[in-house]
Amino acid sequence: MLILYPIIFITIIELLAFLFQIRNRYLRQLSFIRFSATLLATLLSVQLYTFNKFHYQYLITLTLDNTDLNLSYSVGIDGLSLLFLFLTTLLIFLCFLFLWPVYTINSNYNFLLNFLLLILIFIFITLDILLFYVFFEASLVPMFFMIGMEGSRERKMRAAYLLLFFTLFGSFFFLMGILYLYCLIGGTSFDYLQLVYIPYDHQLYLWILFFLAFACKIPVFPFHIWLPEAHVEAPTVGSVILAGVLLKLGIYGFIRFNLTAFPHATTFYYPLLAILCVCGIIYGSLTAIRQTDLKRIIAYSSVAHMNLIVLGLSSGTFSGIVGGILQSVSHGFVSSALFFFSWYDL
Numbered sequence: 001m002l003i004l005y006p007i008i009f010i011t012i013i014e015l016l017a018f019l020f021q022i023r024n025r026y027l028r029q030l031s032f033i034r035f036s037a038t039l040l041a042t043l044l045s046v047q048l049y050t051f052n053k054f055h056y057q058y059l060i061t062l063t064l065d066n067t068d069l070n071l072s073y074s075v076g077i078d079g080l081s082l083l084f085l086f087l088t089t090l091l092i093f094l095c096f097l098f099l100w101p102v103y104t105i106n107s108n109y110n111f112l113l114n115f116l117l118l119i120l121i122f123i124f125i126t127l128d129i130l131l132f133y134v135f136f137e138a139s140l141v142p143m144f145f146m147i148g149m150e151g152s153r154e155r156k157m158r159a160a161y162l163l164l165f166f167t168l169f170g171s172f173f174f175l176m177g178i179l180y181l182y183c184l185i186g187g188t189s190f191d192y193l194q195l196v197y198i199p200y201d202h203q204l205y206l207w208i209l210f211f212l213a214f215a216c217k218i219p220v221f222p223f224h225i226w227l228p229e230a231h232v233e234a235p236t237v238g239s240v241i242l243a244g245v246l247l248k249l250g251i252y253g254f255i256r257f258n259l260t261a262f263p264h265a266t267t268f269y270y271p272l273l274a275i276l277c278v279c280g281i282i283y284g285s286l287t288a289i290r291q292t293d294l295k296r297i298i299a300y301s302s303v304a305h306m307n308l309i310v311l312g313l314s315s316g317t318f319s320g321i322v323g324g325i326l327q328s329v330s331h332g333f334v335s336s337a338l339f340f341f342s343w344y345d346l
Contacts, residue, residue, distance in 0.1 A: 056076035056077065056078050056127065056191075057076060057077055058075075058076055058077060059074065059075070059076040059127075061073070061074040073126075073131055074127035074128055074189060074191075075125045075126055075127060076125060076127050077124070080255065080256075080325070081252075083325065083328075083329050084124050084252055084328075084329075085121065085124050085125070087245060087248070087329055087332045088117065088121065089121075091240060091241065092113060092116075092241065092245075094240075094336070094340075095113060095237045095240055096113070098236070098237065098240075099237060112142040112146050113142075113237065113241075116139065116241065119135050119139050119142070120139060120245055120249075122135045123135045123136060123139065123252075124252065127190040127191065128189055128190070129178055129181065129189075129257075130178060130182075130188045132253075133171075133174055133175060133178055136174070136253070137171050139246060140164065143163065143238065143241070143242065143246060144160050144163060144164055146237075146238040146241075147159055147160040147163065147230060147233055150234075155232075155233055156233040158233075159226070159229040159230045159234070160230075160233075162225065162230065163226050166216045166223060166226045167216060167217065170212050170215070170216035170223075171213060173208075173212040173213055174209065174210065174213030177209030177210045177213070180205065180206060181193075181206055184198065184202055184206075185198065190256070193260075193261050194261070198261065198262065200265075204265050206261075206265070207258055207262040207266065207268075208269075210257045210258055210262070211254070211258055211269075214253045214254045214257075214258070215250070216250075217246070217247065217250030217253070218250035218251060218254070218307075218309075218310060219250070219303065219306065220273075220276055220277065220280060220306070221276050221277070221283060221303070221307055222279075222280075224284070224303045227299055227302065228296055228299040228300060228303075230299075231243065231295050231296070231302075231339075232293065232295045232296055236339055236340065236342065239295065239298075239339040240339045240340060243298070243302055243331075243335040243336060243339060244333070244335060244336040245332065247302065247331075248328050248332060250306075251306070251309060251310070251313070251324070251328045254310065255313060255321075255325070259314075259321070263316075266314055267316060269314075270314050270315070270316070273310065274311060274314070276307070277307040277308070277310050277311035277314075278307075278311070279307075280304065280306075280307030281304045281311070282304075283303070283304075284300045284301060284303035284304030284305075284307065285300075285301070285304045287300045288300035294342045295339070295342055298335055298339060302331070302335055305327070305331050308327065309324045309328055309331070310324070312324035313325075
């Protein structure tokens with residue numbers, strides 16, 4: 001995967017600069033390398049994909065040669081992951097562009113941004129559930145430090161710990177679901193998951209376990225409490241990444257697993273999910289109206305938008321699913337632009 005090469009390169013450079021304290025000495029050179037690497041990754045995320053092929057492309061598989069464990073690691077991209085890859089690389093490139101005038105003032109979280117970009121790319125190209133879980137949870141680490149260390153308001157540590165606890169709450173059920181699924185089908189590959197038939201009663205249990213993890217990340221009402229706090233306390237770049245990409249991890253996982261692997265369970269739970277999403281839409285919209293802080297307005301409106309996306313995806317219709325995916329991408333651009341503008345206190 002050519003897209004990984006510039007990102008791995010700049011991440012190693014940033015790590016060496018961080019360890020040996022050379023970032024101030026070569027600040028201009030590091031800024032140029034960082035800017036060029038993210039721009040190249042953005043261009044590669046578009047150029048790599050061939051649109052007339054409806055399967056995973058640039059597929060690389062590494063198999064563990066063990067008779068007891070059926071484990072493998074595969075990477076590849078399809079049309080769904082391509083959209084989120086482009087969204088990720090473009091938004092982080094814009095973050096570096098936004099930070100360009102203040103590199104000499106504060107460059108503490110440049111390594112965190114590069115590390116987060118590397119993790120996000122691995123999330124969207126990995127085709128193994130277990131490795132998806134590892135990278136899915138690893139994305140919490142740089143965001144926790146970005147909010148807790150670089151936030152400018154008084155309640156930044158509270159916001160960072162709210163993000164940590166809600167994510168860990170969901171990750172416990174996610175891990176239980178992966179172990180349950182492995183014991184049931186004997187594999188963790190996306191392709192293998194699409195080929196095997198999962199009994200209806202097992203789908204009901206697995207859907208709940210996976211949904212709790214993604215509901216905390218999206219977030220679906222009533223798991224949204226951490227989001228307004230995190231948006232308000234995070235720096236501008238942190239809010240952009242959080243709203244533009246990290247919330248979409250839950251949408252991506254919901255499409256990959258809950259809709260694709262457990263379709264009958266999605267139909268069964270649709271009334272409950274519709275009630276939660278409608279409550280989230282109404283609550284988020286009404287709460288956003290009475291806010292005076294621009295970041296809180298964007299945060300609560302994001303709660304309403306994300307619940308609307310889940311409502312469309314779970315409908316099971318072509319229009320609902322396509323509209324939910326397009327709304328996910330458009331929300332990433334719109335909410336990120338609003339957070340960029342909020343830096344000017346409009």
